[in-house]
Amino acid sequence: MLNKIEKVLLKVQKPARYVGGEWNIIRKNWTETAIKVAFAFPDVYEIGMSHLGLQILYHIVNSRADALMERVFAPWPDMEKMMRERKIPLYSLESYRPVRDFDLFAFTLQSEMTYTNVLNMLDLAGLPLPSAERKDGEPLVIAGGPCACNPEPLADFIDLFVLGEGEEVIQELLDLYKLMSREGRSRRQFLYRAAKIAGVYVPSFYLVSYRPDGRIEAVKPTQDGIPARVRRRVVTNFDQAPFPDRVIVPGIEIVHDRVMLEVMRGCPHGCRFCQAGIIYRPVREKTPATLLSQAEKLVHSTGYDEISLISLSSADYSRIKEIASVLLDRFEKQGVNVSLPSLRVDTFSVALAQEVQRVRRAGLTFAPEAGSQRLREVINKGVTEEDLLAAVSSAFKAGWSAVKLYFMLGLPTETEEDVIEIARLTHRVLRAGIDQKVSPARLKVTVSVSSFVPKAHTVFQWEPQREITVLRQRQKRLREQLKGRNLIFRWSEPEMSFIEAVLARGDRRLGRVIEKAWREGCCFDGWSEYFLYERWSEAFQQVGLDPAFYANRRYDYAEVLPWDHLNLGVSKDFLRQEMELALNGQQTPACRWGKCAGCGLCPAFGVVPEIIAPEANEITAGNLEVINGRF
Amino acid sequence: MVDFSPILPQKPVNIFWRYRLQFSKMGLARYLSHHDLIRTFTRAVRRACLPVVLTQGFNPHPDLSYGPPLPVGIVGEKEYLDLNLTRALTPASLCSLLNDALPEGLRVNKAWLLPKRPKDRPSLVTLVRRAAYQAKIPLTGEIKREDLTNYIQTFLAADEIIIHRPLKAVRKKNKKKEEKEKKQNIRPGIFSLKGQVKAKEMFLEMELRLGSKGNVRPDQVLQAFLANFPAQVDLEEVEIIRTGLSPLESLIP
Incomplete structure (x- = not known):
């Protein structure tokens, strides 16, 4: 196989994507290992290799004596063409074996825009697309990741979805697989048993019925013993959760080319548009001792020169200052930097970044999300204009000359006035730069504007997305106001966000559209150079479904949502109540400092936020009593 | 256990030992570009905990210098790179420490200690014809x-x-060109x-x-x-x- 591959490698871009052999890869004895898992990332190598989940699962599965995991990525179109011409099947980077030879073909769904790549990879592997057509002896196709929270559009193609965190459930699945294959059971028998594992959703065991108006009537299990609602998995005692001490270090440059040290999981803030904020609840922090030991092992085993303290909101980690300075002290002598990927909009975060980032390479990024105070209250982004201006001023003062601001267009209740506020705010940020005497030659404010996409399980799950024409017109409006020296305006294609919205709130009937679009050549939809909106539109037409029904319609509170049978732990009543608060511009406190917003997760799942004690010098009578974690 | 806290001298180092390494780049490693190769060696040096001299400045990194780049896809049997150490190592132990930290396809085969005086050791780029x-x-x-x-x-x-x-x-900006x-x-x-x-x-x-x-x-x-x-x-x-x-x-x- 490798010989066949090598013949084409010098005809494609970045051949190193396709040969493996990286530092720290694990190659196990094929014949002596019982269960073979191919981990598939349905995007290009550099993106997939930047995904921490891959490294965690690779570590977990390969730590078992009876299992192995190898990697598969979506070949870039130039390589795909070569593979099809020469009949090279999709293969793994460790042993160059065809995916067909594996027991499990496990996808991670990080974005709706990778769905056509999932189909393409199944096809390149030589597998039938519909799960119903795959036979015993062919790999079981499983999928997890954030998009598994509403996986309905892929329900026809995937045998089994995993809801929530994979660290534990993967072990249970492998144990069951081993047992069942030893007993010579069929894939259907395996799926039936697997469906009883918490967190496992087998779509073929559920029947969806529709009402005449196209909305869902009901989603019901078709067999006895299959749960009516599938519960998301949450890892508890997160501090001790498995974490790799060696990760694969690619030879080519990848997107996150550094040690990714996960300081906490979950986010205490309740931004109403944010899906990650729901699906990673509750907040769970690691202890500084664990982090230091993990960092030590990772720096030594990888040779990376940067440790990124990652999480959804690292500035909220209780002992962020302490861990940052401990790591800096420990590794500075070796030329190893510490970095923070995301900043909260406040001076604390800037001070932290200032302390941590001795090298002011890139600018700082802030995400006020909305331009006006009113709209920020609607989305529960507890940030004021004063916060932002104070934060950017201190950034400029500390020596940064470039800042990036991230906004969303088309948020619920947004008016033209809110859009203008984005421009006004940006000009005030620019003004702050000038006031702080940043050299006009270097001063740069980048405004990045995406379009709001309503997502399943969020407060805004019922909300319509604004029509493409409206989004485009508001972008245009904003572009006109953001011309000028030192200003850079970036936007995303509304057509892309539209397809994303359709798939994010879609039901099973969309499977036919995805398949059609893929057959007509859609692939790498998240890459603007490959995104083919017309083909998608045609696919909707040919299948006879209206995309606006999914993207631009206000879903009714009373209707059955395509994902209602998937229980993420946050109650629907809470989301609805939050929606009412949003419309009134009322804030909901962060899940922190003893305040509980009442999302219902903890009692429903029997979990608690795992918050460590704050920094010693910050303990006051006021915050001592609110430490509700277990440490 | 290898010493795990070696490298950065806080002040400019005047006394150091400069080595020339001869390495091969074959197998899967031949698909690495010159930039990839540089990244890979820099990381290998850190993994091997070699007492390398780091560059001065805001972003200190191991100071390695290479011979002429090898085009992607071509095997290199005898390629060269120079590096500075703050402590002397025998060429043999330098090779073996580094080889334990290099991915497949890259291997250091020989090392030599270069002369003390900078003028007696011109850089690889100026030497290779x-x-x-x-x-x-x-x-x-x-x-x-x-x-x-x-x-x-x-x-x-x-x-x-x-x-x-x-x-x-x-x-990009000048598309008419x-x-x-x-x-x-x-x-x-x-x-x-x-x-x-x-x-x-x-x-x-x-x-x-x-x-x-x-x-x-x-x-x-x-x-x-x-x-x-x-x-x-x-x-x-x-x-x-x-x-x-x-x-x-x-x-x-």
Whole structure:
């Protein structure tokens, strides 16, 4: 196989994507290992290799004596063409074996825009697309990741979805697989048993019925013993959760080319548009001792020169200052930097970044999300204009000359006035730069504007997305106001966000559209150079479904949502109540400092936020009593 | 256990030991670009906990300097790089420490301690003038030995061997800029070219000029050489090896 591959490698871009052999890869004895898992990332190598989940699962599965995991990525179109011409099947980077030879073909769904790549990879592997057509002896196709929270559009193609965190459930699945294959059971028998594992959703065991108006009537299990609602998995005692001490270090440059040290999981803030904020609840922090030991092992085993303290909101980690300075002290002598990927909009975060980032390479990024105070209250982004201006001023003062601001267009209740506020705010940020005497030659404010996409399980799950024409017109409006020296305006294609919205709130009937679009050549939809909106539109037409029904319609509170049978732990009543608060511009406190917003997760799942004690010098009578974690 | 807290001297270091390493880049590693190679060695040095001297400045990193880049896909048998250590190591232990930290396909085969005085140890880039290559070309047709010899003689007898290089780099902001085809006479850069046929394979050995001016790549020579070649060849199976850099006597202390 490798010989066949090598013949084409010098005809494609970045051949190193396709040969493996990286530092720290694990190659196990094929014949002596019982269960073979191919981990598939349905995007290009550099993106997939930047995904921490891959490294965690690779570590977990390969730590078992009876299992192995190898990697598969979506070949870039130039390589795909070569593979099809020469009949090279999709293969793994460790042993160059065809995916067909594996027991499990496990996808991670990080974005709706990778769905056509999932189909393409199944096809390149030589597998039938519909799960119903795959036979015993062919790999079981499983999928997890954030998009598994509403996986309905892929329900026809995937045998089994995993809801929530994979660290534990993967072990249970492998144990069951081993047992069942030893007993010579069929894939259907395996799926039936697997469906009883918490967190496992087998779509073929559920029947969806529709009402005449196209909305869902009901989603019901078709067999006895299959749960009516599938519960998301949450890892508890997160501090001790498995974490790799060696990760694969690619030879080519990848997107996150550094040690990714996960300081906490979950986010205490309740931004109403944010899906990650729901699906990673509750907040769970690691202890500084664990982090230091993990960092030590990772720096030594990888040779990376940067440790990124990652999480959804690292500035909220209780002992962020302490861990940052401990790591800096420990590794500075070796030329190893510490970095923070995301900043909260406040001076604390800037001070932290200032302390941590001795090298002011890139600018700082802030995400006020909305331009006006009113709209920020609607989305529960507890940030004021004063916060932002104070934060950017201190950034400029500390020596940064470039800042990036991230906004969303088309948020619920947004008016033209809110859009203008984005421009006004940006000009005030620019003004702050000038006031702080940043050299006009270097001063740069980048405004990045995406379009709001309503997502399943969020407060805004019922909300319509604004029509493409409206989004485009508001972008245009904003572009006109953001011309000028030192200003850079970036936007995303509304057509892309539209397809994303359709798939994010879609039901099973969309499977036919995805398949059609893929057959007509859609692939790498998240890459603007490959995104083919017309083909998608045609696919909707040919299948006879209206995309606006999914993207631009206000879903009714009373209707059955395509994902209602998937229980993420946050109650629907809470989301609805939050929606009412949003419309009134009322804030909901962060899940922190003893305040509980009442999302219902903890009692429903029997979990608690795992918050460590704050920094010693910050303990006051006021915050001592609110430490509700277990440490 | 290896000492795990070595490297950065806080002040500029004047006294250090400079080593030259000879390494090979083969197998899967030949798909790494020169930039990838630099990244890989930098990380390997850190993994090996070598007491390397870090560069001064805002972003200290191990100070390694390399010989001329090897094009992607070409095997390098004897490539070179220089590095500075704050403590002396025997060449053998330097090799073995680093080899334990290098990914497959990369291997340090020899190391030498360079002379103390900087003027006695010019940099690799200034030293290397020529490179020797071997190309293995599978034949799908046939050619007799004397025909090959004659063909090579005729090929080398030309005063000019012109190749056309399409200029790929078009600046984004200046899209009107024409994509000009650049012509290059590669004949002056070919110092020698020999060939032989063994079974179904042809082996070409060549020595070519390296450097910022008049640099000739082996694939360029092959392109010109095979343009009117009488026998059929399988271009996809061509393997090129850079067998060495020269003048050797100046590279190896």
